[in-house]
Structure formats: structure tokens, C-alpha cells
Amino acid sequence: MTTMTEASVREFKMPDVGEGLTEAEILKWYVQPGDTVTDGQVVCEVETAKAAVELPIPYDGVVRELRFAEGTTVDVGTAIIAVDVAGGAAAEEPAAAAPAPEPEKKPEGRQPVLVGYGVAASSTKRRPRKGPEATVAEVAVRSAVQQELNGHGPAPVPTPTPVPAPAPAAEDRPRPLAKPPVRKLAKDLGVDLATVTPSGPDGVITREDVHAAVTAATAVPTTAPQPAVPETAVTPAVVSHDTARETRVPIKGVRKATAAAMVGSAFTAPHVTEFVTVDVTRTMKLVEELKQDKDLQGLRVNPLLLIAKALLVAIRRNPDINASWDEANQEIVLKHYVNLGIAAATPRGLIVPNIKDAHAKTLPQLAEALGELVGTARDGKTSPAAMQGGTVTITNVGVFGIDTGTPILNPGEAAILAVGAIKLQPWVHKGKVKPRQVTTLALSFDHRLVDGELGSKVLADIAAVLEQPKRLITWG
Numbered sequence: 428m429t430t431m432t433e434a435s436v437r438e439f440k441m442p443d444v445g446e447g448l449t450e451a452e453i454l455k456w457y458v459q460p461g462d463t464v465t466d467g468q469v470v471c472e473v474e475t476a477k478a479a480v481e482l483p484i485p486y487d488g489v490v491r492e493l494r495f496a497e498g499t500t501v502d503v504g505t506a507i508i509a510v511d512v513a514g515g516a517a518a519e520e521p522a523a524a525a526p527a528p529e530p531e532k533k534p535e536g537r538q539p540v541l542v543g544y545g546v547a548a549s550s551t552k553r554r555p556r557k558g559p560e561a562t563v564a565e566v567a568v569r570s571a572v573q574q575e576l577n578g579h580g581p582a583p584v585p586t587p588t589p590v591p592a593p594a595p596a597a598e599d600r601p602r603p604l605a606k607p608p609v610r611k612l613a614k615d616l617g618v619d620l621a622t623v624t625p626s627g628p629d630g631v632i633t634r635e636d637v638h639a640a641v642t643a644a645t646a647v648p649t650t651a652p653q654p655a656v657p658e659t660a661v662t663p664a665v666v667s668h669d670t671a672r673e674t675r676v677p678i679k680g681v682r683k684a685t686a687a688a689m690v691g692s693a694f695t696a697p698h699v700t701e702f703v704t705v706d707v708t709r710t711m712k713l714v715e716e717l718k719q720d721k722d723l724q725g726l727r728v729n730p731l732l733l734i735a736k737a738l739l740v741a742i743r744r745n746p747d748i749n750a751s752w753d754e755a756n757q758e759i760v761l762k763h764y765v766n767l768g769i770a771a772a773t774p775r776g777l778i779v780p781n782i783k784d785a786h787a788k789t790l791p792q793l794a795e796a797l798g799e800l801v802g803t804a805r806d807g808k809t810s811p812a813a814m815q816g817g818t819v820t821i822t823n824v825g826v827f828g829i830d831t832g833t834p835i836l837n838p839g840e841a842a843i844l845a846v847g848a849i850k851l852q853p854w855v856h857k858g859k860v861k862p863r864q865v866t867t868l869a870l871s872f873d874h875r876l877v878d879g880e881l882g883s884k885v886l887a888d889i890a891a892v893l894e895q896p897k898r899l900i901t902w903g
Contacts, residue, residue, distance in 0.1 A: 435513035437486050438506035444473070444480045444811060449606055451475045452500045452680060453507065462490045470508060473501075474680045478809045479775065488512035500679065502606075605632040613637050682776040692838050696752070696873040700833040701882055705890045706854055708864040713896045722791050727798035731769075731823055733896065734846055734889075735793060738821060739765060739786055740903045741888035748885050749818050750876050751839050759876060768820035768837060769797065771804035779837055780809045781817040825849060831867040841876045842885065845869040866893075 441451060451473040458470045469481045470490075491509040495501050603620040605613070609632055613620050616637060623640045625632040668675065678686065710733050718728045742749050742765055751760045767785035771778055780803070782788070782796045803809050819841070822834050825848035834845045847867040854863035870886045892898045 435488075435511055436491055437488070437510050437512050439470075439482075439484055439486070439508045439510065440506050441473070441501045441503050442482070443503045444475055444482070448475050448503060448811075449608065450500050450502050451480075453495055453497055454479060455497055456493055458490050458493075458508075460490050460492055464488060464490060464510060474775065475811065478778065478811050478814065479807045480810065484508070484510065486510045486512050603632055604630055609634055609637060616641050680775060685777050688838050689835050692836050695754075695838075696836055697875060698833075698836065698871050699874045699877075699879070699882065700869055700871040701879075701886050702831060702867060702869050703886050703890045704865060704867045705893050706856070706863045707849060707866050707893045708856075710893045710896050711849065711864045717790075723794060726791060726794040727801070728794055730849060731821070731846070732790070732794050732797060733899075734823075734844075734893065735767060735769075735785070735797065735821060736790060736899060736903065737889045737892035738819070738844055739767070740892055740899065741885045742819065743786070744888055744902065745881060745885045747881055748842050748872070748877060750841050751818070752841070752873060752875050762818050764818070766816050766818045768817035768840070769800055770820060770822035771801060771809075773804055773807060773809075775807060778804060778809055778814060779817060779820055780804055780813040781820075783816070819843070821846065825866065831869045833869060834871050836871060836873060840873075842870060842872040842882070844889070845871070 443449075444451065452475075454472045454474050456471050458464055458468075464470060464484050465487050466485055467483045470484045472479055472481050474480075488510040491511045494505075494507050494509065501507055603623065604625065604627075605620055610620065612634060613623070613632075618637050618640050620632055620637075623632050623636050626636050627633045707730070710730065714728060714730055714733060717723050717732075746763075747761065749762050749765055751762070753760050764784055765786040766781040766783050768779040768781040771780065780800050782793070782800060785793060785796070788796060800813070803813070817837055817840060820834075820837050820843040822832075822843060823846045824832050825846050828848050831847040832845045834843045836843050845868065847869070849864050849866045851862050852865040853860050854865055855861075856863055868886065868889060870882060870889075872882045872885075888902075892902065
């Protein structure tokens with residue numbers, strides 16, 4: 428009876444909800460053990476390095492067990508919930524209809540394999556080599572024979588001293604198991620993974636193992652050998668913090684991914700930023716007129732909509748700005764589409780979802796897409812797919828009352844436009860000083876792809892459209 432019950436349990440594993448992600452944090456469980464669930468029902472919400480995502484269960488049945496608590500970070504491929512599908516539900520799955528095959532026997536000594544690594548190639552068989560003992564014995568016998576031939580009489584054959592067998596060559600040792608981020612950390616810290624003692628499941632090396640190896644290496648001076656000391660002697664001391672005066676927040680999720688992306692971009696692409704101050708009085712008047720347009724009723728109509736349209740016009744006139752640098756293949760990738768990214772501040776950090784094929788959208792379609800993008804981001808429901816494939820970005824720092832800034836490029840993009848606050852300022856208009864609506868635009872670009880001429884042309888075209896919005900008709 429127990430066998431039947433265990434056979435009816437299905438384990439749902441943490442999926443890769445984004446491209447190439449290795450882990451996700453469980454934010455909230457929507458079910459508890461004993462609850463009945465149906466195929467497609469959302470059972471939990473998880474946060475990856477890119478977004479918060481709701482996970483549906485692919486089974487009908489009763490929740491048997493929640494494997495991890497809320498707030499736990501779980502590796503992709505790890506079972507997070509067990510569901511008892513007894514009562515006929517198991518028959519709905521094609522895999523359950525046929526009798527389960529006998530589990531394949533693992534070869535002796537086979538190492539477990541991480542997801543995405545594949546099975547390690549079998550080692551090549553080599554002819555057995557002569558051990559060190561045989562070599563010493565042969566030398567001793569030859570020496571004795573040579574002494575007898577020289578007239579010195581037989582010499583006693585020395586007893587060969589056993590020599591420990593040499594360590595296997597590097598190519599004969601199994602490759603240490605570790606995820607790509609852990610391998611990169613070890614490389615950056617100069618740690619040989621073959622010398623690290625793993626503590627993870629199935630012998631997987633974790634980040635903590637790498638840091639422990641660094642701590643152990645620095646704790647013992649290299650100038651002279653030291654006697655063995657108890658393990659507690661090299662354990663790093665716990666640093667106390669004044670919790671009444673400081674709050675420490677773990678770096679994870681969207682914030683962690685954003686930090687890594689910004690550091691990588693800042694130290695990879697040579698940034699150049701240009702600025703222009705623009706009289707946008709006519710654009711602001713056009714915004715008010717469009718709010719009354721029946722074709723735009725119920726849609727998001729604001730200055731950002733016309734700024735986005737102005738950028739799309741400038742890209743159409745200067746298409747080389749819409750490109751990326753492929754370091755691996757040493758190529759410049761010119762893109763014939765525009766996925767327009769809009770930087771959005773959310774409780775989980777800054778994210779940049781993008782409007783797919785924004786270049787092909789009419790003004791009402793662009794307004795609708797912009798409204799959906801902002802609303803989804805504020806609700807924390809932006810999908811990982813919505814943040815992939817961007818080609819150019821707008822960041823509107825003006826909503827915070829900031830005049831301008833020097834934005835950092837999103838990885839894989841050649842340009843990003845910062846929009847400052849729109850303020851009433853004295854401005855020379857038709858030969859007279861008048862109060863006008865003025866803003867400052869800043870365009871950062873990758874100087875490997877975009878030279879000063881191209882960047883200046885793009886920024887000048889954006890400014891020209893915002894000064895004279897009728898150019899949207901003639902240029903767009």
C-alpha cells in the first residue's frame with residue numbers, strides 16, 4: 428500500500444522562468460499541505476534576478492508537502508512541492524500511463540551532473556604504467572650486475588624504498604561540480620576548484636565553499652610551514668553590527684542583477700554623454716490637445732509618449748544608433764527593429780521592460796503599450812520576456828524633479844536617453860525673453876559603436892521634434 432501511495436506523488440521542480448537563470452527566491456505560497464490543486468493553478472510566487480513570477484502547478488491532486496519556506500532561494504531544477512495525484516489524475520499524464528521503466532544503473536564511480544552541463548565524457552583508457560617500485564628495483568639490479576662485471580664481486584641488492592603512487596593527472600580527475608556563477612567567483616578570486624571541499628548536495632561546490640577556501644588560504648602564512656591547528660582556529664571571527672543604528676539587507680533578486688549589469692556595462696562599454704536644453708512648450712500644448720482626441724481616450728497621454736515618438740523618429744533617420752557590439756564574434760549588429768525600453772522604478776528595484784517592435788506602432792498603439800508596460804511594472808508582474816531583447820532605452824528622471832543625468836547603458840544596447848524635469852524658465856523666443864517650458868535631454872552612447880557625429884545627430888533630431896512637434900508628421 429505504501430508503494431502505491433509513493434508512486435502517486437509528483438514533484439514539481441523550480442523551472443527556469445527566465446533565460447539562463449540558475450535560482451529563484453520563493454516569495455509567497457498560495458497553497459498549504461492538504462489543499463486540493465488543479466492543473467494550471469498558481470501555487471506560489473517567486474522572484475528571479477529579473478522579475479517576480481507566479482508559478483502554476485501542472486497536476487491535479489492534493490498538496491503533500493511544501494519543500495521550502497517563503498524567503499528561501501532555491502536552485503533551478505530542485506523540487507519545491509509534492510502533490511499526491513492519486514485517484515485517477517495520474518493517468519492523465521502520458522508518462523504515468525505506461526509502467527515506469529527500471530531505473531538505469533549508474534556506472535560505479537560516476538559523478539552527479541549539474542543541470543545544463545550534460546554528462547561528462549568518459550575518460551580515455553590508458554596502458555598501465557610501471558610503478559615507481561619497479562623502476563627503483565631495476566636500477567638496483569643493473570647496478571649490482573655492473574659491479575660484478577667490474578671485478579668488485581657481487582653487491583647486495585638494496586631493498587627498494589616504497590614510493591607513494593603519483594597523483595592522477597589533471598585530465599584523469601573528475602571535473603569539480605559547480606554552477607557557472609560559482610566558477611566565475613572562483614576564477615576571480617584565484618581559487619582552484621579542484622582544491623575546494625564541496626558542501627552542497629551531490630558534491631556540488633557552493634559560493635560559501637569558495638569563500639571558505641580563500642579564508643583558509645589567507646589564514647596560514649606562506650613563508651614557513653605551520654603546525655596543524657584545530658579547525659576553529661581558522662574560522663573567521665563573527666563581526667558584530669549595531670542593529671539599532673544599521674539595517675543590513677541581503678543583495679539578491681532584481682537589485683543583484685541590476686548591480687551586476689550596471690558594473691559590467693560601465694566597465695565594458697566606453698560611455699560618452701551629450702546634453703541639449705530644449706524649449707518644449709509646443710510639445711506640452713500638443714499633449715493637452717491629444718488628451719482630448721477621441722482616438723486616444725482612455726490611453727496614457729503624457730510628455731513621455733511624445734518623447735518616445737521623437738526618439739523613434741530620430742532612430743529612423745539615423746538607424747546606425749540602433750545597434751549592439753558583439754565582442755565574441757567581433758561584429759557590430761545593426762538591428763532593423765526597435766524594442767524600446769522604459770526604465771521603471773519598482774519596490775524590488777529598477778527594471779527596464781521594453782515595448783516590442785515600437786518602431787511599427789502608431790501613436791495610439793504606442794500609448795496603449797506604454798500604459799500597459801508602466802502598469803505591469805508597478806504591480807510587480809513584469810515577465811522576464813518583457814525585459815529581454817531591448818535595443819534602446821529611455822529613463823525619465825524628470826519625474827523626480829531632476830534636471831538631467833548621465834545614464835549608464837543597458838548591456839547590449841548602444842544608447843540611452845535621459846529626460847529631465849520640464850520647468851517654466853525664462854527663454855529667448857522670437858527675440859524676446861518669455862517664460863517657456865524647458866527641459867534638458869542627455870544621451871549616453873557606446874563610443875565603440877557611435878561616434879560624436881552620430882550621437883549629436885540623434886540628440887539634435889530628438890530636440891528638433893520636441894521644439895516643433897509638427898515634424899512628427901513630416902519626418903515620421
